[in-house]
Amino acid sequence: MDGLSFGWRTALLLVMFIQLLLLALSLTRALQNRIANRTMAVLLLVLAGILIPWMIGFAGFYDKWMWLTFAPFQISLAVAPLFYLYAHAIVTGQWSDKGYWHLAPAALQFFIYTASFLLPFTLKMQWADLAAPAFTWITSIGIMVGLAYYCYASLRLLQHYRAALAAARSDGHRYAALWLGNAIFALALLLLIWTSFLVWDLLSPLGYSGLMWLYVAIGAFALYLGIEAWRHATLAFPPIDSLKAVADTLPPPRDWIELGKLWAEKVKAEDWAADPDLSLATLARKLGTNSGHLSRAINEGLGVNFATFVNDLRARSVAAMMMQGRQDDLLDLALEAGFSSKASFNRAFAATFGTTPSQWRKRQVSNHE
Structure with missing residues (x-):
């Protein structure tokens, strides 16, 4: 034009x-x-x-x-x-x-x-x-x-x-x-x-x-x-x-520290943290309680939020598998433990153990030599 x-x-x-x-x-x-x-x-x-x-x-x-x-x-x-x-x-x-x-x-x-x-x-x-x-x-x-x-x-x-x-x-x-x-x-x-x-x-x-x-x-x-x-x-x-409605229910006074420890052991024993879609409401149903009680037990009793609690259990599960001699790829172990991504696994593992998963594995190998 x-x-x-x-x-x-x-x-x-x-x-x-x-x-x-x-x-x-x-x-x-x-x-x-x-x-x-x-x-x-x-x-x-x-x-x-x-x-x-x-x-x-x-x-x-x-x-x-x-x-x-x-x-x-x-x-x-x-x-x-x-x-x-x-x-x-x-x-x-x-x-x-x-x-x-x-x-x-x-x-x-x-x-x-x-x-x-x-x-x-x-x-x-x-x-x-x-x-x-x-x-x-x-x-x-x-x-x-x-x-x-x-x-x-x-x-x-x-x-x-x-x-x-x-x-x-x-x-x-x-x-x-x-x-x-x-x-x-x-x-x-x-x-x-x-x-x-x-x-x-x-x-x-x-x-x-x-x-x-x-x-x-x-x-x-x-x-x-x-x-x-x-x-x-x-x-x-x-x-x-909807998230606040689940977490902010105000239950009556209880010994949240004792309940937190008790429920944490139950979750660990049943390996419920391996479910990658685990939510507060789902875990509360498994424990036979309500979301408000569980939220208080985790936040006040254990001193962490729900995501930190679950991901700490998953990180410890991966560490246990490595201590048992499992030679699987780290990502495979993370997915088996319930993590949904490599990034979330690395962050949670470092928060729990103060080091990366690969460095932790090398340290365990050298300790057994």
Whole structure:
């Protein structure tokens, strides 16, 4: 087309844009975690929209069709609150109270862009020269504040969720530690990159081409979120309220230390910790008690949370198998003992014995020589 130039910058952003649209579409079709997945789908569409002005700008669209100025593609103030609402939906199964109010600044940004876009062309160009630079910087500050605040809020939410998982389940790492923690780290990294580019541009203007790499970073962040959210789309995250309901029942006073020791010996003798899906409720049924009693006996009587209690038993089971002369691969022994991953096995073994499983095995071999 006359006046247009489709170079490598446009091609790179276009590839990212198409992939984000496909990921957003796939997330809307997932039946599990529907609120969270659809929130992520909207977030991916918002991030894809942020790429549009630069994708078509490098191709010359704004030079050829200047009426595209202020087209409301780039609703950047929605990124941080949508991320938080996704995290909240993963942890609780729903949006936060008054969730739509979190999006009020983004709605105002969309309204201003749309109203400016609909102005008569001559007035629009005058308005662009007069107000666009100031509006850009006000928006940029809003982006930085929003990313910082919602990154902190999401981290606090994850910490509460991890604590609830540790109190009620032995396999909490499946749900929280990696995916949501890494996503929050990626959001913090995006904050650092975005802030760095804005400060750089303020001190030494980068120009349209110089800011290209900021939008490549935004696209990479969006693709990471989309791919990982799609990989975890069907994982059944236990709602935090259900975890607290299991662990926070208040039973009558008892000798929790004695009960903790008694039940710990029973669990060890029956090898119930070998069940990789063992939960507080399941173990309470096996012991003929309720979840509240068992939670108090473990937390107050033994001084640890449920996950630490179970994984300590599993680590000691692996150690016992090695002392018996078992030469199986360490991962096979870990899976037999009830661990569901090598990472969780290594962490639990080091917490119990103060060393790695391989070093512990070598030490046992040398002691018998």
